[in-house]
Amino acid sequence: MSTGLRVAVGGFALESVSFLPQQTGVEDFEREARRGGDLIDALSGTASVAGGFLAGLEAGGAQAVPLVHSDCSAAGPASDAAFERFRDELLQRLADAGTLDGVLLFLHGAMTTPARPDPEGDLLEALRAQLGPDLPVMVAFDLHANLSPRSAALCDALFGFHFSPHVDMAETGMRAARCLLAKLEGRADPQLALVKVPLVLPSIFTATALAPLSDLVARSLALPEEVPGIIDASLFCGFAYADTPDIGFSVAVVADGDKALAQREAESLAAEIWRHRAALLHEDMVHGLSDGIAVASRQALRADRPVVVLEHADRLNNSTWCLRRLLSEAPALAVHCPYFWDPAAVEAAGAAGVGARVSLVLGRNTGERAGGPLSVEAEVLWVGEKRFAGTGPMRRGRQIDLGPAALLRIGRHTVSVVSVCTSAIDLDALEQFGIDFAELDVLLLRSKTHFRAVFEPLAASIVIVDTPDWGTADLSRLPYRHLPAGIYPLVREARAPHPDRRGGPIHPSA
Numbered sequence: 001m002s003t004g005l006r007v008a009v010g011g012f013a014l015e016s017v018s019f020l021p022q023q024t025g026v027e028d029f030e031r032e033a034r035r036g037g038d039l040i041d042a043l044s045g046t047a048s049v050a051g052g053f054l055a056g057l058e059a060g061g062a063q064a065v066p067l068v069h070s071d072c073s074a075a076g077p078a079s080d081a082a083f084e085r086f087r088d089e090l091l092q093r094l095a096d097a098g099t100l101d102g103v104l105l106f107l108h109g110a111m112t113t114p115a116r117p118d119p120e121g122d123l124l125e126a127l128r129a130q131l132g133p134d135l136p137v138m139v140a141f142d143l144h145a146n147l148s149p150r151s152a153a154l155c156d157a158l159f160g161f162h163f164s165p166h167v168d169m170a171e172t173g174m175r176a177a178r179c180l181l182a183k184l185e186g187r188a189d190p191q192l193a194l195v196k197v198p199l200v201l202p203s204i205f206t207a208t209a210l211a212p213l214s215d216l217v218a219r220s221l222a223l224p225e226e227v228p229g230i231i232d233a234s235l236f237c238g239f240a241y242a243d244t245p246d247i248g249f250s251v252a253v254v255a256d257g258d259k260a261l262a263q264r265e266a267e268s269l270a271a272e273i274w275r276h277r278a279a280l281l282h283e284d285m286v287h288g289l290s291d292g293i294a295v296a297s298r299q300a301l302r303a304d305r306p307v308v309v310l311e312h313a314d315r316l317n318n319s320t321w322c323l324r325r326l327l328s329e330a331p332a333l334a335v336h337c338p339y340f341w342d343p344a345a346v347e348a349a350g351a352a353g354v355g356a357r358v359s360l361v362l363g364r365n366t367g368e369r370a371g372g373p374l375s376v377e378a379e380v381l382w383v384g385e386k387r388f389a390g391t392g393p394m395r396r397g398r399q400i401d402l403g404p405a406a407l408l409r410i411g412r413h414t415v416s417v418v419s420v421c422t423s424a425i426d427l428d429a430l431e432q433f434g435i436d437f438a439e440l441d442v443l444l445l446r447s448k449t450h451f452r453a454v455f456e457p458l459a460a461s462i463v464i465v466d467t468p469d470w471g472t473a474d475l476s477r478l479p480y481r482h483l484p485a486g487i488y489p490l491v492r493e494a495r496a497p498h499p500d501r502r503g504g505p506i507h508p509s510a
């Protein structure tokens, strides 16, 4: 049954590693952009937040008014031009949308640009300036959002994914849509409280199945059931690699008509997170490069299933630290490295042709912190364009476009090389290139937590290898400029400095 309510739906998302020199530009956001009717066609029924917005509005009998949506996942900072372009388009489409009853937006919460440490706050401020204070605006953010109190003050309610891997993105969109419709229909009076926690974790430790994070998430999930008047609660882990004064954990609670209740419950959960700060930092899970490759090789020889080597610090899918070591130290193992990002290597493989043996440089543009270029002798097994519909738990229904791609064999190892930077997080990354996971000894991944949804139950073990790359687990290696005082674990480093881990030469710890 139609309620006659008209709700605008849009999104503009990027998880920015501020320190990467490569900016995410207009053309990158354009590749992912969906607008107007195409937004509804492309995102309905998908595992995305917008898919959840659309499903929630439809279930509630409201009309979705599509704006523009672009999600560039994780990369370097957005260019200021890209930010301004998409901000302006959102504002223009809102102005052209006619009478609206509310707005649903998906923002990541860890975007940065060279000039803006809090672009989401800037966007919401511009939106409010145009829409006025009364039109309800509700926002879904990524679990890795570095939320600013300014953003929270500019929206009526905000919602975050409960899990990493982010298997509940669509459900998060549904939560936001249900809450907005409840407000619009007078069934609820959502009141938001946001409390920050001066704690940030390397992304690798934000897997929500790891205790005690799992217990803290469970507590946030139970809040609406156990405390009368609570509508929703979200726990945000923040993103350690976005350089912003708002870095770190936060708790958002939405209560029905009672802001003080929302504030009390958010403060209580924030205090519990702070109490567990040391236990949330699982430094014992991480190996240095030499040790990690040795451990993984030993385990792979004994195991009856593949071992996952996780080069988690790689942010651009072009790090060469682990691949170089595996080629030299484990040449007899069947190793596969999916989605190595190198358009020039794809082009060289394509020019050589299928069946050719070529001398190639992998990662000609790979930076020093990511291990630098790697020269290999490769056989070209396949070349072509790679486009397909995603089937994994986070990419179900999404069109994946990797551009020109190639499959290479280097000794017993295989590497798929792609022209569009994206992380391998599910079996599509292997099966699209004819690689059988079960036949491997070692799978080299560069995901942080998302791979766990698929590979944790399939793998014999997961060996996490830390390198000096921009996503390192050693946050003291990062050149922060906007970091506020007192953020744990960096404050601990300040009290007990490790001169050997600060500002030294770039080489992976053994």
Ligand SMILES: [Zn+2]
Pocket (backbone or CB within 6 Å): 142, 143, 144, 164, 166
């Ligand atoms: Zn995330």
